[in-house]
Amino acid sequence: MTREIEFLYDFGSPNAYFVHRALPAIVAGGRVAFRYVPVLLGGIFKAIGNQSPMQTYGHIAAKRDYDFLEMRRFMDRHGIDRFRMNPNFPVNTLLMMRGAVAAEQLGCAADYIETMMIAMWEDGFNMADPAVWAGVLEINKLPWQELSAAVTRDEVKAALVANTEAAVKRGVFGIPTFFLGDEMWFGKDRLRDVVEAASV
Amino acid sequence: MTREIEFLYDFGSPNAYFVHRALPAIVAGGRVAFRYVPVLLGGIFKAIGNQSPMQTYGHIAAKRDYDFLEMRRFMDRHGIDRFRMNPNFPVNTLLMMRGAVAAEQLGCAADYIETMMIAMWEDGFNMADPAVWAGVLEINKLPWQELSAAVTRDEVKAALVANTEAAVKRGVFGIPTFFLGDEMWFGKDRLRDVVEAASV
Numbered sequence: 145m146t147r148e149i150e151f152l153y154d155f156g157s158p159n160a161y162f163v164h165r166a167l168p169a170i171v172a173g174g175r176v177a178f179r180y181v182p183v184l185l186g187g188i189f190k191a192i193g194n195q196s197p198m199q200t201y202g203h204i205a206a207k208r209d210y211d212f213l214e215m216r217r218f219m220d221r222h223g224i225d226r227f228r229m230n231p232n233f234p235v236n237t238l239l240m241m242r243g244a245v246a247a248e249q250l251g252c253a254a255d256y257i258e259t260m261m262i263a264m265w266e267d268g269f270n271m272a273d274p275a276v277w278a279g280v281l282e283i284n285k286l287p288w289q290e291l292s293a294a295v296t297r298d299e300v301k302a303a304l305v306a307n308t309e310a311a312v313k314r315g316v317f318g319i320p321t322f323f324l325g326d327e328m329w330f331g332k333d334r335l336r337d338v339v340e341a342a343s344v
Numbered sequence: 345m346t347r348e349i350e351f352l353y354d355f356g357s358p359n360a361y362f363v364h365r366a367l368p369a370i371v372a373g374g375r376v377a378f379r380y381v382p383v384l385l386g387g388i389f390k391a392i393g394n395q396s397p398m399q400t401y402g403h404i405a406a407k408r409d410y411d412f413l414e415m416r417r418f419m420d421r422h423g424i425d426r427f428r429m430n431p432n433f434p435v436n437t438l439l440m441m442r443g444a445v446a447a448e449q450l451g452c453a454a455d456y457i458e459t460m461m462i463a464m465w466e467d468g469f470n471m472a473d474p475a476v477w478a479g480v481l482e483i484n485k486l487p488w489q490e491l492s493a494a495v496t497r498d499e500v501k502a503a504l505v506a507n508t509e510a511a512v513k514r515g516v517f518g519i520p521t522f523f524l525g526d527e528m529w530f531g532k533d534r535l536r537d538v539v540e541a542a543s544v
Contacts, residue, residue, distance in 0.1 A: 192404055192405070192406055194406075194407065203393060204392055204517060205392070206392055206394075206512075206515045206517040207392075207517045207518075209515060210517065213528070217537075312406075315409060317406040317410065318407075328410065328413070330410055333533065333534070334533070
């Protein structure tokens with residue numbers, strides 16, 4: 145039996161990108177599947193008074209260096225070799241995340257997610273800019289006109305808000321977060337734990 | 345060949361206690377050994393402008409709850425069943441940590457560490473109080489008079505400062521921290537990683 149793990153993500157999180165890159169090899173085992181759940185990390189932070197680790201620990205060089213070391217270890221472990229820090233970080237992800245909800249409705253979520261992850265964490269684009277966003281979609285043969293229209297719709301906006309509020313209600317405080325049923329794990333370094341729990 | 349991992353600890357850290365309780369089963373495998381290195385966590389924090397996760401994230405209920413959940417998971421995984429939060433937390437650990445340096449010199453470090461860990465994280469004593477500290481030592485048949493004299497000695501004080509400064513120089517920002525040679529891992533949840541690295 146394949147068990148489904150929810151993967152709450154926001155394109156603004158490099159650690160969500162790392163997880164995204166690590167998942168194919170894990171899924172190939174056939175015991176677990178992942179359902180990507182788009183949420184707005186900025187909305188979660190605002191709701192609970194949290195902020196990114198880079199903001200919290202930006203002034204502590206040793207902590208920052210160590211976080212990068214752990215990124216490097218995760219990349220080495222999972223054969224991730226195209227990451228580069230986005231020079232526009234932190235990027236406002238509202239448009240991209242509304243697009244993710246719209247892409248689910250249009251049936252192109254997998255391609256959309258892959259495209260956004262590459263644009264953010266391999267190509268370093270400023271994806272908060274609507275023109276850049278639409279251009280990236282177009283180049284990658286995604287239905288950019290439909291997506292551009294969809295992100296302005298109230299029901300798309302509301303769906304992203306609903307995902308985000310539901311996440312806060314379940315105790316989410318950061319990204320990436322995983323759920324197996326009601327059980328929660330936070331952080332790329334606990335991907336292994338949730339996969340183990342799902343594989344029992 | 346048994347490889348030695350340095351375990352930098354301070355009795356004030358519940359996560360150091362969890363690691364201490366998890367180590368016997370790991371050491372029993374015979375492939376790794378641990379060298380306990382006493383450092384003053386407050387000194388590290390002061391040197392680099394860091395503070396405890398409970399201070400940083402105390403106002404974020406979801407984060408705090410999750411940290412406790414991960415404590416619970418670690419306890420379950422390692423069969424740790426006597427932990428209780430010290431009602432005096434945070435406890436000033438200067439005396440205890442000077443005592444740890446003194447206990448190394450007196451050849452009773454293993455007993456001293458076990459006694460402090462129990463007093464702090466199972467019995468909930470206020471170990472910053474010199475009378476409580478000495479009483480706990482006496483009850484546990486440790487050389488409390490020698491230890492009480494030793495912690496006032498300049499060379500003992502200086503040795504703890506030296507350990508702490510050396511840790512800061514190596515990039516330490518919290519406890520527990522592990523070193524395998526010059527490679528560093530932070531946090532109880534990475535105990536598994538350092539043991540794996542040492543077992544290759």
